[in-house]
Each structure stands twice: as C-alpha cells, then as structure tokens.
Amino acid sequence: MLKKILFYFFLTCSTGLMTSCFDIVEEIDLKSNGSGAIKVTVNLSKSRTKVSSLMKLDKVDGLKIPSERDIRSEISKITTTLKKTNGISNVHSSLDFTNYIAVVSCDFRNINALNTFVKTLSAQFKTSLSDYSIYSYDAKSKTLSRTYKYNSAGQKELNKLKPENQKSLQNAYFTYIYRFEHTVATQKNSLAKVSSNKKAVMLKANVLDIVNGKANLSNTITLN
Numbered sequence: 001m002l003k004k005i006l007f008y009f010f011l012t013c014s015t016g017l018m019t020s021c022f023d024i025v026e027e028i029d030l031k032s033n034g035s036g037a038i039k040v041t042v043n044l045s046k047s048r049t050k051v052s053s054l055m056k057l058d059k060v061d062g063l064k065i066p067s068e069r070d071i072r073s074e075i076s077k078i079t080t081t082l083k084k085t086n087g088i089s090n091v092h093s094s095l096d097f098t099n100y101i102a103v104v105s106c107d108f109r110n111i112n113a114l115n116t117f118v119k120t121l122s123a124q125f126k127t128s129l130s131d132y133s134i135y136s137y138d139a140k141s142k143t144l145s146r147t148y149k150y151n152s153a154g155q156k157e158l159n160k161l162k163p164e165n166q167k168s169l170q171n172a173y174f175t176y177i178y179r180f181e182h183t184v185a186t187q188k189n190s191l192a193k194v195s196s197n198k199k200a201v202m203l204k205a206n207v208l209d210i211v212n213g214k215a216n217l218s219n220t221i222t223l224n
Contacts, residue, residue, distance in 0.1 A: 021046040021171040024207070029179045030144060034110045034137045037090075044100035051100050068097055075102060082106055087113025111137040111144075142182060142223035150213045158211050172207040182223040189219040 022044040030036040044051050057065050066074075075093050082091045087109035094103045108114050114135055136145045158166060183198040192203040201221055209215035 022207075023172070024174045026174070026176040027179070028176070030137070030181075032139065032142070032181050034139055035108060037105065037107045038114070039103065039105035042102045048098070048100045071095065071102070075104065078104060082117065085113070085117045088117055111135045144178065144180075144219075144221045144223075146217065146219050148217040150216075152213070155211050155213070158208075166208070169208050170206070173204055174207055174210055175202065175204040176217070177202045178221065180221075180223055185222045185224045187219055187221045189216070191215065192219055 022042070023046075025041045025043070027039045027041075028036060029038075055065055055067070072095060075095060079091050079093045082088050082104075088106050089109070090105075090107040092103075092105050094101075096102075108117070134147045136147075137143070158169075177200060179200045181199070184194050184201060187194060187201050189203060191205060192201050194201055201219070203217065203219070205215040205217065210217070
C-alpha cells in the first residue's frame, strides 16, 4: 500500500531526474492473525551523482524537479496522515539526501487498516490510489490476496518524457517481499519466487513494465 503512494510520488521525481537506476522495495511481515508491519524503501543511491546535479535544475522535459524541501514536505504529509489512520501505528520515516534513500514504515492492526489507509491518502492527494491494489486476508484458510489493477496515470506521466529519457528507466525496479510465520503452500504469480525456507514470497519487476501494463502484481498466497 505504502508503495503505491511513494511509487506515484517518486515516479514523477525519478523520471524527471532521468535517474538511470533506482529501486523501490515494499516489505510486508504478516502475522497469522492478519496484523503486521510494512516498510517501503525508495533507493536512488546508484544514481546519486546524477540526481544531485539534476536536483539543482528547475525542470526537465517540462516536469518540475522537486527540491529537498518539497520532498521533506511530502514525506511529512504522508507520515502525518498515517499517524491519524485508524489501525496504523508505530509510524517512522527517514530521508537520506547523501545517498538519496527514503524509508517509510508502520505497523497495521489488520489488512483492512492497510486498505483504509490507501483510501485515506487517495482522498488527501486527490488521486485514484485506492484503485491500484486491494489486499485481503483470510485467517481461517491462511490466504493472502493482492488484487492489482493497472492504472494508466503513470504511463501518461512517462509519455511526457523524451524517448531517450524514458530508456534511462530500464534499470529501475520494484520489488515486493512478503514474509510469513508459516510456510507457503502455493502462490499464483509466475513472476514471484518462494524463498528457500518457504516463509517468504518475492516479486521483482521492471518499473517500465509496471507503468506500461506489462507486469501484473496480483497474487494469491496460501500458507500451510
């Protein structure tokens, strides 16, 4: 869920900065009762020299380059909203402007708290964020489902860039990692892999494939 907020925000930031390489990692630790924790990391460190230089500009391809102050303000808004969201607690965030790494994390009481959080931020930022992904969890059958719906908003932003600048995002990736207390019996996304100890599922997809609708993030994971 958090990834959708940060993805939309940093997509504009990162494409505008023509970052040749960045990573977005969403980690969810889910307990058997449906509560858990989520941590999202946006890492632009592999392109920090380029990012540092381009952040001194006002615009690239007509897109405004966010200042350090702008980014701090956005992260502050996100954390403030999170702290006010029912079922969300232990909210933390950090920004490293030396290596260009942003981290936001929190605990959630249940899966509904994550879905409520997305709807809350969707209203705040006036976007259709809640249309992207919906999570559900059945404690009895020990099944976690992520229903992902492609949204063309990111592609419209991408299309504003020159072709050579779009190609610079070929080495940008989004990864989700779901960890569980029980072992994984099955998972239904062909792009995802189960860890050697069978207690985690990981999916890594190219950001351009996600933006262009070529990668599906949906999954249904059943535990033993």
